[in-house]
Amino acid sequence: MSITVKNVSLPRGKSWIDNTYVIPVFKGLMLTFRHLFKRKDVLRYPEEKKVLPPNYRGLHMLTRDDQGREKCVACEMCSTACPADCIRIVAGDGGWEDSREKHPVEFEIDELRCIFCGMCVEACPEDAIDMTDMHNLADYTREDFIYNKERLLGVYDEYIKRHPDHAKRRDGVFKKMMNSSYFTVSDVEKAKHGTGH
Ligand code: SF4
Ligand code: SF4
Incomplete structure (x- = not known):
């Protein structure tokens, strides 16, 4: 069996200056230099928080009426x-004492299974x-991601402190969030113990 030998040569530039790569390196440096003076899109998290749109589909909450009941x-x-x-x-x-026939004795959402589609919000008549x-959302065990009724009400209590205009935003009066509602799990725990039905 005969072996065919193929000679391969490295592609070369058109002139000797191309082969020094000075021009591409210079162009790259110019690009870097131009970006030095552009507005930075860097968020220094966690000191700076991103303000997300009001219709963002994040962690759930169970809302309360004007008397504080779920x-x-x-x-x-x-x-x-x-x-x-x-x-x-x-x-x-x-x-x-109102016309309500039922209320949830238990209400749980498994936030790890949830795909954050928002169908539950759309379906709710109340x-x-x-x-x-x-x-x-960050936690240590899978069980920690199962939010029960008290935790979900606690999320509402904490959220509403930051967004007292929540109902108006929900009704489309305010299109923009003015501040982020980042709060921690311990904030929610505190709210849960501070209020409740
Ligand atoms: S409908 Fe289910 S999956 Fe979708 S956001 Fe609600 S809880 Fe999550
Ligand atoms: S749809 Fe609304 S009122 Fe009905 S069980 Fe779900 S959260 Fe409660």
Whole structure:
């Protein structure tokens, strides 16, 4: 069997100056230099927080009415609509003096299963469940990502401190968030112990 030998030569530039690569290196340096004076798009997180749009689909919250009671009537529309099957509700008697027949004794969302599609928010007839711009979820165990009713109400309590205009924004009156609602898990825990139904 004969072997064919192919001679390969490195591609060369058109002139000797091309072969020194001075011009491409100079062009690269000029580009770097031009960017030195452009506006920086660097966010110094966590000192600086990004302000996300009001319709951002982050961590859930269970909202309260003007008397501080959870709005949820345990109709299970949200869990029925949920494509990830990550909402669990146990309904009990309304227990209040209004016309409410039921309220959730237990309400859990598994935030690890959730795909943050927002279908639960769309399905809710009471505006009782909503989503925040919280996306920096971090915890140590899978169980920590199962948000029960108290935690979800705690998220609302913490969120509403930062965005008292929440209802107006929801109704489209304010199109922009003026500040970020970054808060920590311990903020939520504190809110949970401070208020509750
Ligand atoms: S955002 Fe989507 S996946 Fe997450 S709980 Fe709601 S309906 Fe389910
Ligand atoms: S959050 Fe809304 S849809 Fe879900 S059970 Fe409560 S009232 Fe029904």
